[in-house]
Amino acid sequence: MRYSVKAPAKINLTLDVLHKRADGYHEVEMIMTTVDLADRIDLTLTDNGKIIIDVSEGFVPSDQRNLAYQAAELLQKRMNVQKGVSIYITKRIPVAAGLAGGSSDAAATLKGLNKLWKLGLSLDELAEIGKEIGSDVAFCVYGGTALATGRGEVIEAIPAPPSCWVILAKPPIGVSTADIYKRLTLQNIEHAPTDRMIEAIRQQDFTGICANLHNVLESVTLDMYPEVRHIKEQMLRFGANGVLMSGSGPTVFGLVEHESRLHRIYNGLRGFCQDVYAVRLIRSTDTC
Numbered sequence: 330m331r332y333s334v335k336a337p338a339k340i341n342l343t344l345d346v347l348h349k350r351a352d353g354y355h356e357v358e359m360i361m362t363t364v365d366l367a368d369r370i371d372l373t374l375t376d377n378g379k380i381i382i383d384v385s386e387g388f389v390p391s392d393q394r395n396l397a398y399q400a401a402e403l404l405q406k407r408m409n410v411q412k413g414v415s416i417y418i419t420k421r422i423p424v425a426a427g428l429a430g431g432s433s434d435a436a437a438t439l440k441g442l443n444k445l446w447k448l449g450l451s452l453d454e455l456a457e458i459g460k461e462i463g464s465d466v467a468f469c470v471y472g473g474t475a476l477a478t479g480r481g482e483v484i485e486a487i488p489a490p491p492s493c494w495v496i497l498a499k500p501p502i503g504v505s506t507a508d509i510y511k512r513l514t515l516q517n518i519e520h521a522p523t524d525r526m527i528e529a530i531r532q533q534d535f536t537g538i539c540a541n542l543h544n545v546l547e548s549v550t551l552d553m554y555p556e557v558r559h560i561k562e563q564m565l566r567f568g569a570n571g572v573l574m575s576g577s578g579p580t581v582f583g584l585v586e587h588e589s590r591l592h593r594i595y596n597g598l599r600g601f602c603q604d605v606y607a608v609r610l611i612r613s614t615d616t617c
């Protein structure tokens with residue numbers, strides 16, 4: 330028996346850090362939404378109880394370090410499953426990019442194995458297991474658009490923003506999330522307008538959404554990697570309506586209302602950046 334599951338990327342429309350916690354994590358407030366750039370996870374049932382993993386990209390670990398492997402192992406142990414699985418990941422989401430590719434692979438694996446192993450767990454139960462693997466996994470289990478709090482694992486669904494195009498551009502660098510959080514200075518931080526963003530989304534106010542995009546990690550990554558700042562400036566110059574770095578970066582996304590502008594921005598960016606994608610927001614939460 331075999332299942333294919335889509336694992337979509339996320340972007341952060343806002344990312345605020347409230348304080349550093351005693352456990353070393355940061356207390357965050359983020360509005361996240363899924364986009365239709367996705368990895369594909371193929372799951373094949375095996376009878377010997379073993380978990381085998383392979384990945385289309387050589388530089389993503391194809392062993393216990395892979396978050397999809399960790400998700401399968403945790404679920405197998407937690408639910409006392411005797412069956413095994415062979416996992417094949419076709420990567421399309423750039424790696425270490427601020428798009429939660431690994432977290433989404435883990436979430437999709439949990440959702441796919443829930444069917445393959447006939448476990449009958451709810452999304453809430455899968456998210457509860459997923460949060461042990463990483464802060465972004467719970468959001469990826471639900472998909473859609475949500476306010477994430479705590480260390481990112483407390484998820485409250487909110488309505489989807491109005492449909493629009495999203496241009497993603499990633500310079501050829503990988504960013505360590507832990508490193509960016511470590512370098513963040515919390516004094517004099519300009520906090521994100523989370524409430525205003527939620528209101529703009531509720532009102533389906535595209536201009537308001539673009540005006541309230543804010544990520545407190547952005548200045549940390551921009552100071553370390555001037556090429557990220559350059560991409561931001563160029564995306565705005567080519568005509569994106571709103572531009573922001575996603576997560577800890579280095580991917581920059583631009584929201585674009587009209588398709589007529591999309592090609593100009595895409596082609597302009599492709600002139601100096603290899604990794605550019607034109608995608609759409611996913612408005613449905615059913616990603617499986």
Ligand SMILES: C[C@@](CO)(OP(=O)(O)O)[C@H](O)COP(=O)(O)OP(=O)(O)OC[C@H]1O[C@@H](n2ccc(N)nc2=O)[C@H](O)[C@@H]1O
Nearest residue numbers: 354355427428429463464465480481506507510576577578
């Ligand atoms: C920044 C964000 C925004 O969505 O995404 P990415 O840039 O990774 O996509 C997330 O907060 C990342 O989530 P995720 O990548 O799952 O993080 P984890 O594996 O849980 O943590 C990696 C490391 O980041 C730091 N970390 C993470 C989350 C948090 N709220 N506070 C932290 O300080 C910790 O040092 C931790 O060891």
Ligand SMILES: Nc1ncnc2c1ncn2[C@@H]1O[C@H](COP(=O)(O)OP(=O)(O)O)[C@@H](O)[C@H]1O
Nearest residue numbers: 394395396424425426427428429430431432434
């Ligand atoms: N399935 C996976 N896909 C991508 N990266 C993975 C995966 N499993 C583990 N990793 C590791 O996780 C790190 C972060 O990757 P990723 O989730 O793509 O980035 P981000 O946290 O910035 O969104 C990478 O350095 C990679 O080695």
